[in-house]
Amino acid sequence: MAMGKIFKFHNDLDTDQIIASQYLLLPNIDEMKVHTFESLDPEFPKKVQPGDYVVGGENFGCGSSREQAPSVLKALGVKAVVAKSFARIFYRNAINIGLPVIVCKDLPDAVESGDEMELFLSEGVAKTGGRTYSCTKLPEYMQQILSQGGLIASLNKEG
Amino acid sequence: MEQFTGKVWVLDDDIDTDIIIPTEYLAMKTIEEMRQYAFSPLRPELASKITSGDILVAGKNFGCGSSREQAPEVVKALGIRCVIAKSFARIFFRNAINNGLLLIEQPDLHDRIKEGDTITVTVNQAIEAGGKQYPITSLPGNLVEIIEAGGLVKAMRRRNGRI
Amino acid sequence: MGQTIIEKIIAHNLGVQSVKPGEIVTVNVDWVMLDDIMIPFIVDKFHEMGFTKVWDPDKAVLIYDHLVPASQQDDTRHYRTGDAFAKECGLTHVHRSDGICHQLMTEAGYVKPGDVVFGTDSHTTTYGCVGAFSTGIGYTEMAAILGTGTLWVKVPETIKVVIEGTLPEGVMSKDIILRLIGDLGADGATYRALEFSGSAIEQMSISSRMAMANMAIEAGAKCAAFTPDEKTAEYCEIELDEFQKGLKGDADARYMKILVYKAEDFVPVMACPSQVDKIRPVEELKGTRIDQVFIGSCTNGRLEDLQAAAKVLEGKKVAPFVKLIVNPASRKIYREALACGVLKTLIEAGAIVTHPGCGLCCGRTGGILCDGQRVVATNNRNFLGRMGTAKTEIYLASPMTAAACAVAGEIAVAVD
């Protein structure tokens, strides 16, 4: 994967901050994505470029089951989310829609927003600031879903 | 006598206040925020096309419906110089006068004009359109006073010694 | 020369013998009603005009109803502005979640027969039901009244409407006023007063009269007038004085028009999309599929209306995939409907009962629809986009008709 810029967020970053309730019933993800992280950084949707990364702390994506949360990140071109840990439903949803979610204990504390980073998914490593960080590898089952491009892609393949 | 010329936008009969400014926008903080939604249920593009000095020509009962004063305010904020209609609904009429938005009743013009035409209004006298003159009547004295004061707010400021 | 009801009220207010239509006079205001949508604008204009005191803080009633409960984050700013103004000027009458303004103005004991009342909402004509002169104004004029206690008005001409006889079963006062609006046209009574009389009117409850006075504006009228009677006295909890008792149109009064109807001739009707004067008998519209029904508003959200709907819905179910929303007009009505089992009947039939307020009628929340959907509603306006988009169709009807439509899932006649 190529270099991308890091956008870093705090521990226990909940899904209401990623995409607030009032936007969930908009007709589609494209209409929603302009409100991503609105309460924390209203400029985020304009600043983020395809290939950039979101970095979080512990329990990233806690809260609701709204799949709109990983979906708006993916729609904005976020390449992957790297965090110390993820909340369960967010994690599952991200895999299902084909957004890589990477657990890496050391990296989040070592980086700042604006840093450049490179992620090697199959090797399970991330490089930034001249250092290489090893990440927890996904179970094979989930890697398969990801490599197929998400759950729907796998469904269409089977069908 | 005051005279002005402007481009015409034409609307039909019974243009209600929900068309002029729908309820969902009424609680916005300012008229400036609201005005982009003027006429949106009927002609969503209209607000962005109107330019300062344009004239609105409508059929009968313009401004019927609610008492929302936001209605004449957004029309004025869009830069509409005056509204010419076959007739006006009562509350809209009062609200417009109180805000210094000029309204003119003229029974015939609407049927003989099309959008994009240019017309010339001579206040309290006549409208000239396509080479033809359309007579207009003047307002009652107490309303002229309010308009001359520059609207009700200014009239009251004067009363309260603020100007 | 005799006088109409409105002429008598205005003359009494001015302390003169008589007034003539067309005269411009300055009246002393008995009550003003300020609503939550307009309050920030009223307060701004009030201060801009240079006022520091309300002429009589006990005569102003501030009511939160359009924005209750708040559906957008900024709505609560209106409450805060209103509360601050009430505190600044010592307003004593503030209703924050008690129901719709026009219901509360008479129900809570403010407006009495013969009063002159202005409100920042067009349906202020409603108080004509108890024989008051009341009409809607903008927020700038409201600010001026708050400062001065007065307002200029042009004495309106009066159209007299006489309805004799007894209404057929299944016909409500809503059907009368809709038919009348159809006959007069949406601007047929512009600047005029509508004065109602006749034996059918005398038989009517105050609630039924309210529905008619409420919708007078939809024919363009400045105000509506009903003669105060024993029912009025009971409703207002007063003894009528001589002036109030005399509030009837004189036989030799000037009327610009007199319309006479036989009550027996009325049938259930609807105002079709998207004009209030596009009136057709329900019979002719039968079978039109609907998505939603709304029973409520300052027009038809009273106990009598809910009871009429409950009678139709008793033991039945709202049609599958159709939504019935019921919005009582006030906290008092809600509690009465609770006590007498009407809410139970409605909910058991599948209704969604919301907290008293303007709800769907004001088009901000409470059941907004989308393109291609059709709603039958008991409120007062079916303007384009009022309850959704320009492609949402609104049919206005009586509570009985609305309830029948909810059961059928299509336009239907209550007593068929």
Add this chain to the structure above:
Amino acid sequence: MGMTIAEKIIARAAGVEQVRAGDIHTVTLDRMMSNDGTTHLTVDMYNNKLKHPHVADAGKMVFIVDHNVPSDSPKTAAAQKKMRDFAREHQIDFWEGKGVCHQIMMEHYVCPGELIFGADSHTCTYGALGAFGTGVGCTDLLYGMVTGTSWVLVPETVKFNLTGRLQKGVYPRDLMLTIIGKIGANGVNYQVMEFCGDGVKTLSVNDRMVLCNLSVEAGAKTAIFEADEIALEYLKSRGREPKAVFSSDPDAAYAKEYTFDLAEIRPVVAKPDFVDAVVPAEEVCGIRIDEAFLGSCNNGRIDELRVGAAIVKGKKIPGHVRFLVVPASQEVYLQAMEEGLIETFMESGAIVMNPNCSVCWGSCQGVIGEGEVLISTGTRNFKGRAGHPSSKVYLGSAATVAASAVRGEICMADCLATS
């Protein structure tokens, strides 16, 4: 090696003898629930992204409109219409305006032993009846709808041994907030909270729902109680039969064990903006509030309405406070009506709303404005959850919320009674 209740349910759904934490299994789902928060997206994907769209078993599907009821905009209405039309076309059970989805599911569907996916994080509520309910996204839901199956990573189970009995004036909500405060917002991430011990016998199905419902706020995949006689009685009263009644084996493996003595629990409040920022209620008393909310899938049932009504009875809510009372379902509403509770609330000046998610999800009637403070029986107090990003949400029990509504500031029911 023995299994826990959760493992047994997954084994049954996977058609295998034995499962272990960490295994991934394909399971047959017993039921799926989807609400108006996401269903329009599911339907769009169904219509636009699938090569061979079909519904495996419509009888297992339930669609519930509860989040924005009645609708507040044409876009909301369009989203809900999509859902309604799909339900009609595919003959899926459809509920609109009848209550919060999890309450409807508990009243009408959930059975012990079932494995249920819901496109809502609080689907974990169903553990109160010994079912394995868990929240998923709309892609998972769609996959389940089309195939009738899904994949499950078998979670570890954490045992919560409850002893003793809650004191008067202390509620299951205080207990669960205390637990979350202790173990943290990701204290049981990916894990199952299994409640057991003598203490559970003092808890009704309603109480158990309160506990299970909030388990996701500690990161849990689900929470579960054994379907004992209390659960089976509830089920029987509603004319349903259990799918399977499981108990954990004595030698089942637990990742961790905690013990909580119910008698030691005191009224607590979660401070903004985190559910695990739990403090004794005394610490926040006196904070002025603008709104109080009694309702939600966590705390809008008859038990909580009774508690709230007893506190506000005969009192008036001060003018500056909006006290929203939102029964969790029409059934709850009718029961509350029967008991005179609705009248008590209306008399006090409360705003009684139709059953829906209300301010708990922050995009329905009752939202709060800039800088405002809400005390709530809802599920979450995240930043801006209830409205404006600068607003603040405190979570407390029904008693604390009702007492605060009466006082106009955060207040414990005890203090109100003695003042």
